[in-house]
Amino acid sequence: MxxxxxxxxxxxxxxxxxxxxxxxxxxxxxxxxxxxxxxxxxxxxxxxxxVRHCEFNPGDLVLRKVFHITPDSRGKFAYKYDGPFVVRETFFGGAIILSDMDGTENALPVNADVFKKYYP
CATH class of the missing domain: 1.20.5 (Single alpha-helices involved in coiled-coils or other helix-helix interfaces)
Incomplete structure (x- = not known):
């Protein structure tokens, strides 16, 4: 006012x-x-x-990223990737079922973000 x-x-x-x-x-x-x-x-x-899209097909060899939740005695010299593994099955959302090189299959699917292709 x-x-x-x-x-x-x-x-x-x-x-x-x-x-x-x-x-x-x-x-x-x-x-x-x-x-x-x-x-x-x-x-x-x-x-x-x-963004580089990475598609995995059954039979591809991949390396899985290691998440160091527990302290490792090797420190910064610890391995960053574990494997190689064989892709057994892929799903639409980016989930992958793996198996070891000797053929034992892992039952749980894992997100594809933690993998990279392995070229022997």
Whole structure:
């Protein structure tokens, strides 16, 4: 009310200007939202263009990444990958069932993110 008294505007004219300002804020908010979505789509496309998709087929040899949950006495000289293993079956979501080189099959599927191809 103090602003209204200082500006010497009529109440109806002040309400009209205020309403126009609120509409302008909504428009700017929508523009900012659209800009943010466009930016995210552009970043997603740029990232996905550089992703190397790795597909595994039954019979391929792979190495499995070792997660050092327990401390290893070798420290930084410990092996980073374990294997090689043979891919027995692949699933749609990126899960793989492995078997050892001697033919014993692991029952649980493992995510394909922890594997890389092995070339003897």
């Amino acid at each position: 103090r602003v209204l008294a200082e500006s010497a505007l009529e109440e109806a004219e002040w309400a009209k200007q205020r309403y126009e300002q609120l509409n302008l804020i909504d428009k700017k908010r929508l523009i900012a939202l659209c800009h943010g979505q466009c930016y995210q789509q552009k970043m997603t496309r740029a990232f996905n263009a550089r």
